[in-house]
Amino acid sequence: MAPTSEEEDAEVASGEAVDALLAVVSEVSALPEIRGPLSRMCCDLARRVKLLLPLFDELRDDPDSIGLTELRSLESLCATIVEAKDALRLVNEGSKIYQVLRREKFERLFLKVTESIEKALDAINLDRLNISIEVKEQTELVQAQLHRARGSMESHDLLSRDLNLALHENHTDPIVLKRISEKLQLKNKSDIMKESLSLHEMVTSSDGELDVSVEQMSSLLKKLKDCVLENSGSASIETTASFAKHIPPVIPDDFRCPISLELMKDPVIVSTGQTYERSYIQKWLESGHKTCPKTQQPLTHSTLTPNFVLKSLIAQWCDANGIELPQKQGSFQDNKLGNSSDCNHSGIAILLRKMVKGNQEEQRAAAGELRLLAKRNADNRICIAEAGAIPLLIQLLSSTDPRTQEHAVTALLNLSINEDNKSLIVKANALPKIVEVLESESMEARENAAAALFSLSVIDQNKILIGEAGAIPVLINLLCRGSPRGKKDAATALFNLCLYQGNKVIAVKAGIVGHLRRMLVDATGGMVDEALAILTILASSQEGKVAITNSELIPLLLKLMKTGSARVRENAAALLFSLCNGDELQLRAVKGLGAEEALKDLSETGTERAKRKAGSLLGLIHQITEVSGGDSSAKL
Structure with a gap:
């Protein structure tokens, strides 16, 4: 029936x-x-x-x-x-x-x-x-x-006692600090710097509503930093302190302005991507120069974009080395987009006005700043969306300026990390515009458009809408002709979209199976894993199974099972099982091609999943062999 x-x-x-x-x-x-x-x-x-x-x-x-x-x-x-x-x-x-x-x-x-x-x-x-x-x-x-x-969460009594001592005593026992640093995996300067950046990020984005004392955390981090430096073996505390009075620390080259060679206090980015101290690059531009001082490349615009990440790193470095950073127009925290409060209100409002009323250069710069802010932390993503930025960014997806288009789609990608923003972006009719960006001249914009579609497709209903917006054929084109990263982004998006049955049919009709087969043949392209994963998803539909069968893929899968990496062998076996399960003709074809030897080897040496697939497939082959033998005896 x-x-x-x-x-x-x-x-x-x-x-x-x-x-x-x-x-x-x-x-x-x-x-x-x-x-x-x-x-x-x-x-x-x-x-x-x-x-x-x-x-x-x-x-x-x-x-x-x-x-x-x-x-x-x-x-x-x-x-x-x-x-x-x-x-x-x-x-x-x-x-x-x-x-x-x-x-x-x-x-x-x-x-x-x-x-x-x-x-x-x-x-x-x-x-x-x-x-x-x-x-x-x-x-x-x-x-x-x-x-x-549920009843045996890890005990932390000793660590709690050590922390209480470190937080409430002015002179903490070094042994206690050493235990804490080891328990928290803060064992070297790199660990301390990463922790410092995490704390800084959390504080600046908290809007003053943290449920723990910032002073206590900063105090503990300083004690741990001193403990780590003391145990680094480079010099004793006394020697270090003595030399510190006479020899200033060496400023990292990345922290120096290429023009003044001095420590930057207000770093900004020009159109070539180079960073300069604001006052010096402004003087350069005001003198009539239209090139980048460091690279001599022409500047496509004169807009200066604040480099918040570098500014934060410089501030952390100054704090670690006891250097007071000269301030301009207030402290780092008072910069118009430096802290969460201003960023959430006046700073974002200024950027949105530029996007609406500004010229092309101002729109490009504003979209670029929103892109960076949305990347920095979760609170920024919420605030930017609440301020009404999403419809404005969607409008900029149609910009004739490739860089503006790239900033806009990447800003939407960063905003889509927030689950609520996914729905807001789709409801604002962004999908057709993002699909258009997939065909733009900027490869980075195309890559990030594919990544944005993957992010949005996490919501099941969006999978349907993205498919209906015509994304799948364009993603297949990027999969075939994009940059290495573009191919990976397109493959990820296609895999997720094809979890929906209707999109499998669209992908098969768009000829995806033939393209994936070519990727399996050309192992140098680095897309074998991705191609097998998508083919396995497609094989769960009747249309996909027929298309894959017609592409005469079985000999290639058997070859991959013998010569591929452990992951490739596993995925090839899984795909082969999907094609043969319930299909006697395919099982006989596999048997006729001598698959049993490869399957036996895989059932002994493969991954756990590969062993299961190979074993199941061998069992199916043995069943049709027994049936054939029984039929032959009856005829005789």
């Missing part, structure tokens, strides 16, 4: 839910190793999430076994794993000192995420799913680990 439309819809929804789970687990796996006071908690959570990968792999191979109840549970599980990913990213990008001073806050966050994942897993009846015994046992093990984790 042919499946009904409702059954087909359920199968499609099940496949999309599993694809979404695989995608978010891949994002968790791609996060860098987290060091610091919460490392154990983060590693445990990430490890448990990754242990669920075999479950989702097997469900992707057999979405028919997923009933409506299980589907809802899987969708809930996906949402909780997204929360886990966000929590891990929050810790990875944040201040270690803040995390340990407000450890209870993070423990509550991780406890909530752990409970949510446990609850979502408990709602799934594993007995109703067509999964192997090994995967079922591993999933039950994860459930047990999550249950135990």
Whole structure:
């Protein structure tokens, strides 16, 4: 009996839910190793999430076994794993000192995420799913680990006692400071500088509403810095202090103005990308010069863009070396866009007025500043959107100036990191304009347009809208003819968009399979992994399976299974299984090409997933062999 439309819809929804789970687990796996006071908690959570990968792999191979109840549970599980990913990213990008001073806050966050994942897993009846015994046992093990984790969050009594001593005593025992620095993974100058920047970023973007004392954090960081310098072995504290009175520290070359060779206090960027001290470059321009002093390149405009990142680094360096930075027009914190309060109001308002009423140079510079601000921190993204910048940036996507167009699309990309902004950008009808940028003359604009579409496509409804906006054929063009980074961005966006069934059909009709096949043949292009991943997603649709089968890809997949990297061999086996599962003609073709030897080798030497795929495929081949033998005996 042919499946009904409702059954087909359920199968499609099940496949999309599993694809979404695989995608978010891949994002968790791609996060860098987290060091610091919460490392154990983060590693445990990430490890448990990754242990669920075999479950989702097997469900992707057999979405028919997923009933409506299980589907809802899987969708809930996906949402909780997204929360886990966000929590891990929050810790990875944040201040270690803040995390340990407000450890209870993070423990509550991780406890909530752990409970949510446990609850979502408990709602799934594993007995109703067509999964192997090994995967079922591993999933039950994860459930047990999550249950135990709720009552056994890592103890931090010793670290808390050390911190209390360091925060409330003027002269802290060096041994205590050394223990803290090791526990927080602040062991060298580079670690201290990174922590200082994290603290600075958090303070300047907090709008004065931090739930911990800035003075306490700064005091502790200074003590840890002194401890690290003392233990660096370069010189004793006394010797260093003695020399410091007579020998000033060497100013890093990047901190010097190329014109004056002096330490910059108000660095600005000109159109060539070089940075100068504002007063000196202004004098240069006022003298009638129209070139960059350092590179001699013509300046396309005279607008000066503040270099906030460099200014922050210079301020941190001055503080670390006991140098008082001369101020111009107020301190760094008083700069019009230097702190969160001014940035949220007057600074952004000025930029928006320039975008509306300014000439082309002013619009370009304003879009560039918003691009940098949106990149800096989460609060800026909220404030810029609330100020009404999104519709104005969308208008600039149609600018005839390539640089303005590039700034605008990149600013929207940075703003889209905020989940609420994703919806605002789409509601403002940005998608057709972003698709137009994909065909612009600026490769960087095209790259960032593809990245913006990927960011927006995280929301399932947006996948449909992006496909309807005509993005897929243009992304395929970038995939084939873009820069190396453009190809990667296009592949990422296409993979995510093709999680939606309708977009798979669009991609297949646009000829994506032929292009992906060529990428598999040309391994030097560095796109084999991406091509296999997209093909595997497409193979879950009938249209994709037919197109891939017609492209005579099987001999190439067998070759990749023998000669590729571990990752390539795994993905080639997964794609081959998808093509052959339920298709006797393909199974016989695979057998006829001598696949059994490669599959046996892979089942012994491949990754865990590769072993499972190879084993399953060997089992299917053996089944048709036995059936053929039985039929032959009967005829005889």
